[in-house]
Amino acid sequence: MTIGIAGGTASGKSTFAQALKTALPALRVHLLHMDDYYLSHKKLPQVQAPFSGKTYRDYNHPQCFALDKLTQDLSKAKASGKYDVVLVEGLFVLQHAPVFEQLDLRLFVDCPADERIVRRLRRNMTWGLSFDEIAEFYLDLVRHRHDEFVEPTKHRADLIINGAQPFDTAVEVVAGCVANPHRHA
Numbered sequence: 001m002t003i004g005i006a007g008g009t010a011s012g013k014s015t016f017a018q019a020l021k022t023a024l025p026a027l028r029v030h031l032l033h034m035d036d037y038y039l040s041h042k043k044l045p046q047v048q049a050p051f052s053g054k055t056y057r058d059y060n061h062p063q064c065f066a067l068d069k070l071t072q073d074l075s076k077a078k079a080s081g082k083y084d085v086v087l088v089e090g091l092f093v094l095q096h097a098p099v100f101e102q103l104d105l106r107l108f109v110d111c112p113a114d115e116r117i118v119r120r121l122r123r124n125m126t127w128g129l130s131f132d133e134i135a136e137f138y139l140d141l142v143r144h145r146h147d148e149f150v151e152p153t154k155h156r157a158d159l160i161i162n163g164a165q166p167f168d169t170a171v172e173v174v175a176g177c178v179a180n181p182h183r184h185a
Helices: 013-022 067-079 113-126 131-156 168-179
Strands: 002-007 029-033 046-048 055-057 085-089 105-110 159-162
Touching: 002 013, 002 131, 013 029, 013 085, 013 105, 013 168, 029 067, 055 131, 067 085, 105 131, 105 168, 113 131, 159 168
Parallel strands: 002 085, 002 105, 029 085, 105 159
Antiparallel strands: 046 055
16 A cells, blocks of 8 residues: 655654554555655755745755655555555655555645644754744745645545644554555445
């Protein structure tokens, strides 16, 4: 089974994916993180923010990722026979057609924008970025990219996971369906 997990920045995609992997100890689970496919900083497209006009390296556009490589790695993992479940998580998992078409189950982790920005601030400040840098980039570009590319994919999901609540029940339900697919068919 191949499961895609999408959602906005800091919505809980990686956390949910890891929790799901942990909840399937009897299965061989392979997890692909779209963040591992970012282009090098120098290769990232530069874009003028639609509101402020400031120029940024764009980390929130499909062109920022080596999506062909992700698609190939996903295909190889599925075809290898080494795994019972392949999980792929990232911003554009439900947006990029060659990945989307390989998915058996499509999940979207939905979380309110105010909670996502707080989580992003906390996370990125641990990386040494200032509150002002993170907030400015988010308000100038990230939220625009979310509305442009990520939010519309929510309606392509089979299930929407509430990213503002603990994942325990959602992980238990999805893991139960994955571990016992015939029982839930």
